[in-house]
Amino acid sequence: MSQIHVKTIINGDASEFLCAADETLLDVLRDRLDLTGSKEGCASGDCGACSVTMDGRLVCACLVLGAEADGTEITTIEGMATGENLHPLQQAFLDHAALQCGICTPGFLVAAKSLLERNPDPTEEETRYWLAGNLCRCTGYDKIVRAVLDAAKIMRETA
Amino acid sequence: MPKDEFTPRTFSVVGTRPLRPDGIDKVTGRARYGADISAPGMLTGMVLRSPHAHARICSIDTSVAAAMPGVKAVITRADFPVHPENNGTADVLDNCMADKKALYDGHAVAAVAASSRRAALDALATIKVVYEVLPHVLDVDEAMKLDAPILHKGRKQEGVPADVSDNVLTRTEYGHGDPEIGFQMADLVIERQFKTAATHQGYIEPHSCLATLGSDGQGDLWVCTQGHYMARNTCAEILGLDSGCLRVTPSEIGGGFGGKTTVFLEPTALLLSQKSGRPVKMTMTREEVFRASGPTASTSIDIKIGMTKDGTITAAKGDYRYQNGAYEAMNGTLGAMTGFAPYDLDHVNTVGWDVVTNRPKAAAYRAPGAPMAAFAVESVIDELAYKLGLDPIEVRLKNAAREGTKSAYGPTYPAIGLEATLKAAKSHPHWSAPLGENQGRGVACGFWFNFGGDTCVSLMVNPDGTVSLSEGNPDIGGSRAAMSMMAAEELGIPMERVRTIIADTAALGQNEVTDGSRVTFAVGLATIKAARHAIQIMVERAAMTWGIDPEAVEWVDGAAQPAGPNAGKHPPMSLAEIAAIASNTGGPISGHFEVNAEGAGVSFGTHIADTEVDPETGAVKIIRYTVFQDAGKAVHPSFVEGQLQGGAVQGIGWALNEEYIYGKDGTLQNAGFLDYRIPVASDLPMIDTAILEIPNPGHPYGVRGVGETGIVPPLAAVANSVSRAAGVRMTSLPMSPPKVLAALKKM
Amino acid sequence: MVTVRLWGSLAELVDGKREIEITATNLRELLEGLGEAYPALKPQISRGVSVAIDGRIYNDTWATPINETSEVVLLNRLVGG
Structure with a gap:
């Protein structure tokens, strides 16, 4: 199965990745981009441990496909503090x-x-x-x- | 242990509320939990699970899977090299990977390691298992019947009568006096049967581990667990390894509550790694967590209590039947020991039954066995008080166990804090606040033991005067902060100068699991002793520097100083000053302490719950909730409050929503957080807490464990509240809306 | 002699005796003495027991002292969460 090329902005930085069609945004963040701050508690949108924002909208990253992130702006927990200054x-x-x-x-x-x-x-x-x-x-x-x-x-x- | 006796003192660090040292990592997403780590060349391990509740495994064909691209190892039970002699360990292995029979829906039967999750899933789908489906049993009362389907033959322990089935593994009886005499003295006797559903600890982090094991038997395991020494010892025994060759490093742990006190994936991951020659990471899905980790027991309990008109309990009897899943566990025994523990009774008899069924083996869950027992006992006491027109707190005070009371499970209590929690509840504004329509107020008490066990702490004094402290218990609720605080208190330095880490299994000696509310008590005790050991060495170094006898030096406010005018005139030497010249005075300075911390105490709490029942729907809303618990000494009061609040809310979920629901075929129907509904923020009010401090005579600072007792009273407190709000006694948990509605309609 | 109180179902194994007397000055002597004097108790002792001595619970430490006046109560080996 060929992979999908996705261009996105994550925590303000341009980011590109390849993912499979059935790969969730959470899988991509954790397994491909080493952004393991978003957690998988259920993979069914019930626990909120993978909450991120996508173009400013709060979503469960486990319910979004990686491919759907194309052209969007994603913010994760890793983007919350500014340098050493906590939010x-x-x-x-x-x-x-x-x-x-x-x-x-x-x-x-x-x-x-x-x-x-x-x-x-x-x-x-x-x-x-x-x-x-x-x-x-x-x-x-x-x-x-x-x-x-x-x-x-x-x-x-x-x- | 008289030398550990509590001595009253004032504290400068203990009892304050500093920020937790692991906090920034946890609010920035940097903290690394079980699934957050990877290794070069890592494979993904996955498990094939039985779709049947009870089935003989006739054959397993893995040949197609093994030949698939990307698949590097496939294992079944036949690949495990040894059969552990110890019954308990053999059960753990059998639970990790089924042998001749699958004993519950979700029981592991095979596992693969492959280059991707997709490849692993595809491989699992090709494994052919031929099952002979057997009759199953899920309910405890059914499982005890002689004609019930039998899980194991020949495991009945002595003392189990012949007129119950082989599923009954143990029968335990406690008590004293003669209840039949006592019941004759009563003005009112109430006997009722209660049922509680199986619930799950519901930790948000699924089980996960990363294993590497070489053909030489040397291995490394990264795992989310409540006890990495337990994980090491158990895996070594199951796989025939030398435990010293297996280094286990605990990850941050995303909740456990008793559910991570055993192994599920770890031996399989190690074996897959050895077979494949690659690191293997395994992580359960949430569905696997529900189907195949260790929920708690469901129960069927009979309670009979007699009371005089003035509220004196004259006799009490309990029959506690606990369904423990597919292997031996002792929840029913613990129910029988704890149910009547809060009361001073002349005539009491309790029998606990531990029964196996075709469900996942019950693991510990916060005060295992006790919340269900308290639900049943406290419900009957509430009903007696109600029918006799007595105040339910007064009734409990009248019968409360105190110092010198012979407990229902045998021993005589030393100083305990039950009365104090009841008096605090009675005088709290919550108890006298007005209630609205359809609202009710319930109160209940709870009891749990504290544990000690093997514990090691090492404390290094660094050249710059900072301190590094190593403990061997995963930090599940802020224990690194608590240890740093106790070390700082003892050493007389700021807490920020002590950093505590959780060491791996190669760095310290054996440590008991993080369980039994033991860590702040036992590891705290070892921390204090390790600090005192370091102080002793620092005092000797100062004495050497000054050329005086060590006996003439004392440690005050973080510095060595001459003990009196006769010791000579020397300015105090601070910890930092002594540390700076350590190389000149004999070498690095460290203290350590290793102990089996025996002689732990017991803990009591009282909860008040207000609920409102919607007569149209049967839905119950928690309106107000207050917890009163004895902490001995609260090292970090915010963390103690957190334990009490968290325990109360788990208990509220148990009381109102949570249950394992099975289909007729014995398969679990609600293996997810949508259908297994734990409390969410909008279900709840603030949970108020009142921490009482009746010092534990067995700890230098008077500390008691606080982690578990908080889940014991809420099932009963909520049930008593709902019963009063609804005007009908609720005897079955969870009190879900349909159940409450049905009870209202029957009135 | 130390008086040891048994829980109900253990008592059934020793002719219904709720209390038995053993010569012991510490935990090791107690557990060994019990098993020797009452072989029926051996399976439970080897599975594990906790011993409450004057209200505090001990599991393992052989040298734990026991006085003739100590209250000694056998309990099922405890587990926690």
């Missing part, structure tokens, strides 16, 4: 102890960033519903929700 959400997750094992953390951060881009002042309920596609089994979500609400506040104050 306020990343810092808030650390400050609030919002991670235990940390496997879901990249997905939550990408999803939360997407939330705050649309709604800089979400309520607790809005936050919980936006993040309902991201599974965490360690924290019970309490500290995650607090971290997102706190980061939103900090981002509003410094905007």
